Amino acid sequence: MRFLKRRSAAPRPPVPPAASPAPTPAPAPTPAPQEEPEQEEPEQEEPLRCRFCDAGGPGVTLLALHDSAYDRPRGHCCGPCQQEYPRLAARLTYARTAGHRPWLLPDSGAEHGLRAEPDSLAAVRAVVDRLAGTLREDVPPAAAGLAALRLGVWGPEKETPCASREEAREAVSRAIAGILDRHHEKLHTYGDHRDYAVHTVAAFGQGTGVLYQTVTTHGDWLEQTCFLIDRAHTVHRYTNYDR
Numbered sequence: 001m002r003f004l005k006r007r008s009a010a011p012r013p014p015v016p017p018a019a020s021p022a023p024t025p026a027p028a029p030t031p032a033p034q035e036e037p038e039q040e041e042p043e044q045e046e047p048l049r050c051r052f053c054d055a056g057g058p059g060v061t062l063l064a065l066h067d068s069a070y071d072r073p074r075g076h077c078c079g080p081c082q083q084e085y086p087r088l089a090a091r092l093t094y095a096r097t098a099g100h101r102p103w104l105l106p107d108s109g110a111e112h113g114l115r116a117e118p119d120s121l122a123a124v125r126a127v128v129d130r131l132a133g134t135l136r137e138d139v140p141p142a143a144a145g146l147a148a149l150r151l152g153v154w155g156p157e158k159e160t161p162c163a164s165r166e167e168a169r170e171a172v173s174r175a176i177a178g179i180l181d182r183h184h185e186k187l188h189t190y191g192d193h194r195d196y197a198v199h200t201v202a203a204f205g206q207g208t209g210v211l212y213q214t215v216t217t218h219g220d221w222l223e224q225t226c227f228l229i230d231r232a233h234t235v236h237r238y239t240n241y242d243r
Contacts, residue, residue, distance in 0.1 A: 051075035052142035065146075067155030074149055074156075081142035085150075088143040091205045103221050104240055106202030106211050110134055114199045116184040121177040127201045128173045128210060136207035137165060137229050144208075144230040151226075152238025160235040169210075171235050172227045176201060176212045179225065197222060209236075 049056035055078045056062065062076040094102035112127045114120065148156035162168040180199065187193055197214040204211040209228040215221055223241040230236065 048076050050078035050081055052077060052081045052145055055080075065149060067152070068150050069153055069155045072155070077142070077146065081140075082146070084140040084143040085146040088139055088147055088205070088208065091208055092147075093205075100221065101240065104204055104211060104213075104224055104226065106200070106204050106213075107134065107206060110204075111200050111202035114180065114201055116180045116187065116195055116197075116199060118181060118184055120180040120184070121173060124177040124180065124201065125170070125173040128169050128176070131201075131203050131210060132165070132169060134203045134207045135165075135169070135210070135229060137168070137231055137233065139208050139228060139230045141230045141232050141234060144228040144234070144236045147228055148226075148236045148238040151240065153241055154239055156236065156238055158235075158237045160237070162233040162235060164233055165229075168229050168233045168235050172210045172229070175227065175235075175237065176210075176225070179212065 047056050048062050050060070050062060051065070051074070061079050063079075063082055065074040065077050066072060067074050093105045095105055096102050110131060112130065114123060114127065117123070145156065145159075148159075160168075160171045162171055183195075183197070183199075187195055196217055198217060199212070199214050202211050202213075203209070204226065205228075209226060211224060211226055213222075213224040221241075223239065225237065225239050228236040228238075
């Protein structure tokens with residue numbers, strides 16, 4: 001008996017896996033709105049005004065001020081304040097020698113000697129108080145300010161507002177005592193303890209202020225520190241020295 005061999009079915013090809021759906025692309029980022037640059041407003045220039053009386057505006061003529069030391073700008077001055085200075089300048093007297101700066105002269109009979117000693121305030125205060133009767137304190141603030149600006153080797157150094165004549169004299173006394181104390185300290189730190197300078201305090205300019213000056217023992221000019229006291233009791237300090 002013949003048996004027929006059963007033919008097996010051909011193998012089916014593998015079914016590929018179903019393709020996964022393509023990812024949905026993320027939305028593009030929305031660009032941020034462009035901010036317009038802020039328009040910078042031009043700075044408003046402050047109107048020019050007189051440094052002494054605050055006058056300014058239409059109809060006011062202002063003169064530019066510069067110090068005598070470095071020609072630095074020092075604000076402006078109106079005409080009326082400018083006219084105050086010549087009256088003060090006429091009260092200041094000088095010794096003049098070729099090759100030297102003008103040397104401010106003290107008022108006649110108002111000069112007192114001092115020594116550079118530690119803690120010299122009491123001695124200086126006694127001398128300045130002795131000058132009180134000769135100090136008139138009648139100088140307009142503008143004239144005093146212009147004098148310090150024009151005459152000071154370093155320009156105006158310091159203005160010390162005070163409430164009274166007594167307070168102004170005390171401010172001057174403390175300033176001069178500070179100069180003497182520092183000079184004494186230098187002598188004992190760097191020198192041979194001998195002082196080759198002569199120190200005096202006097203009124204000057206027909207009572208416009210107090211003058212502290214030093215000269216050599218032979219009378220050669222060294223340095224002057226001037227303290228103008230205006231009628232508002234403000235002390236204007238400036239320095240003059242021979243060069």
